[in-house]
Amino acid sequence: MNTPIESRQINAFVDGELDLASQLEMEERLRRDGPLREQVNGLRQLRETIREGADYHVSPAALRKRMASSVAPQRPPARPPATAAVAAAVQRWFGWRPMTTSFGLVAVLAVTLNLAWLPSSRDGRLLDDVVASHVRSTLGQHLVDVASSDHHTVKPWLSSKLDFSPPVTELQIPGSVFLGGRVDYLDGHPVAALVYRQGEHVVNSFVWPGTAKDSKAEFSEERGFQTAHWSHSGMTHWVISDVNRSEFKTVIGAIQSAEGDR
Amino acid sequence: MGDDENRKRFESLAMPHLDAAYNLARWLTRNDDDAQDVVQESFMRAMRYMGGFRGDSARAWLLQIVRHTCYSWLKENRPVQKVALDDVDDAWQEIAAPATDEPHSMAMRKADRLQINEAIAALPVPFREVLVLRELEDLSYIDIARIADIPVGTVMSRLARARGLMREALMPTARPTLRTVPRSTHVGGKQ
Numbered sequence A: 001m002n003t004p005i006e007s008r009q010i011n012a013f014v015d016g017e018l019d020l021a022s023q024l025e026m027e028e029r030l031r032r033d034g035p036l037r038e039q040v041n042g043l044r045q046l047r048e049t050i051r052e053g054a055d056y057h058v059s060p061a062a063l064r065k066r067m068a069s070s071v072a073p074q075r076p077p078a079r080p081p082a083t084a085a086v087a088a089a090v091q092r093w094f095g096w097r098p099m100t101t102s103f104g105l106v107a108v109l110a111v112t113l114n115l116a117w118l119p120s121s122r123d124g125r126l127l128d129d130v131v132a133s134h135v136r137s138t139l140g141q142h143l144v145d146v147a148s149s150d151h152h153t154v155k156p157w158l159s160s161k162l163d164f165s166p167p168v169t170e171l172q173i174p175g176s177v178f179l180g181g182r183v184d185y186l187d188g189h190p191v192a193a194l195v196y197r198q199g200e201h202v203v204n205s206f207v208w209p210g211t212a213k214d215s216k217a218e219f220s221e222e223r224g225f226q227t228a229h230w231s232h233s234g235m236t237h238w239v240i241s242d243v244n245r246s247e248f249k250t251v252i253g254a255i256q257s258a259e260g261d262r
Numbered sequence B: 001m002g003d004d005e006n007r008k009r010f011e012s013l014a015m016p017h018l019d020a021a022y023n024l025a026r027w028l029t030r031n032d033d034d035a036q037d038v039v040q041e042s043f044m045r046a047m048r049y050m051g052g053f054r055g056d057s058a059r060a061w062l063l064q065i066v067r068h069t070c071y072s073w074l075k076e077n078r079p080v081q082k083v084a085l086d087d088v089d090d091a092w093q094e095i096a097a098p099a100t101d102e103p104h105s106m107a108m109r110k111a112d113r114l115q116i117n118e119a120i121a122a123l124p125v126p127f128r129e130v131l132v133l134r135e136l137e138d139l140s141y142i143d144i145a146r147i148a149d150i151p152v153g154t155v156m157s158r159l160a161r162a163r164g165l166m167r168e169a170l171m172p173t174a175r176p177t178l179r180t181v182p183r184s185t186h187v188g189g190k191q
Helices: A007-014 A020-032 A034-053 A061-071 A081-096 A101-139 A151-161 A245-261 B002-029 B032-048 B058-077 B104-110 B113-122 B125-136 B141-148 B152-170
Strands: A176-186 A189-198 A201-209 A218-222 A225-232 A235-241
Touching (some): A007 A034, A020 A034, A101 A201, A101 A235, A151 B002, A189 A245, A201 A245, B002 B058, B058 B141, B125 B141, B141 B152
Antiparallel strands (some): A176 A189, A189 A201, A201 A235, A218 A225, A225 A235
16 A cells, blocks of 8 residues: 555645655656545645635725835825926936936937827737737637636636736626636736637737826727727726627726726 | 825735735625725724735735734633644545545536635634635735745645535535446545
């Protein structure tokens, strides 16, 4: 009979936390040890049950707001924030000036040009990336990294892979199935991709933290795909799918209203 | 001047992990209002101790502070619940290896959210925290060890024990009469 294995070893095995040698040894042993195999399966099931069933307590909106404002950079609190920001900007500007006038002038020109020119080209490039990423995801096998119809599973998974915690929700509209999430790469950083099926169509919803102010959804059509993008609560959203336009609008509405609820 | 930069740095470090902080605090205090207070205090502490952050895992660093704040809070507000931690680390041995005939799966699937949530909430704090960090935050043993301020070996024992307790809590509904005995193995099986 095999020597009994410590329960904690089995747990570590199920968690993928054994070192390589022990991992291999355990796999080898599993092949011949039926009871151990069942023990491992039982543990996996338990793990899955807990992960699927346990509540993930997302911070209440009020707390988030309170924390964000207490943490946000601010000048002396007596002054209203807008004035403080302007004052800070002016101060910074005058801090610059002594450097050289010409340098300042060049900087101003560069900034002005960039402001006029950059956003549109940046959005265009981003749009290309979004389309490419969507197509890639639907062509290959790599639609989701974590397959689950439950946001309680997907959200912590994504948060653990990213340095932010994306809003994750199922959509409350007919014909919508939440397939899961994956980590993708857009606009120069890792982003969360939430994947839904709408009828026969795949919807990719990309989210990452941005600095833009809240904005309304801007719709466009690109190579037969419907896309929309907007900012909300410090998150940039890009959504793309090949559903028809009216259905796409319903999807966007559902994503935004789910977001508003949190 | 430095203050603004500090705040900015803190904001980008801590705010992404607000949900994780709240989730841990909520599971440890088992109460919305208290969890909010704990998170708020943790963030204030974190902002003060930001110098101590070495730039590896902001999440683990922040959760470590949240946990610490929770413990202070628990000590003040729920002194009755204090657990004799000395017993804890050997306790996993009491849990026999799980029964190998597992009609469990069926019963387990049906265990509804409420039951699962109640079972977790009923775990003693040292077990609850490792389970929450592992299953809900999907943190590595090393991160958990750091957050809970215990060696990795202890993380392993506590997690094994926590799962043993969860199994016990979720299982008694499995009626013995329904137990199917698979092929040749008769090992385990509480009688």
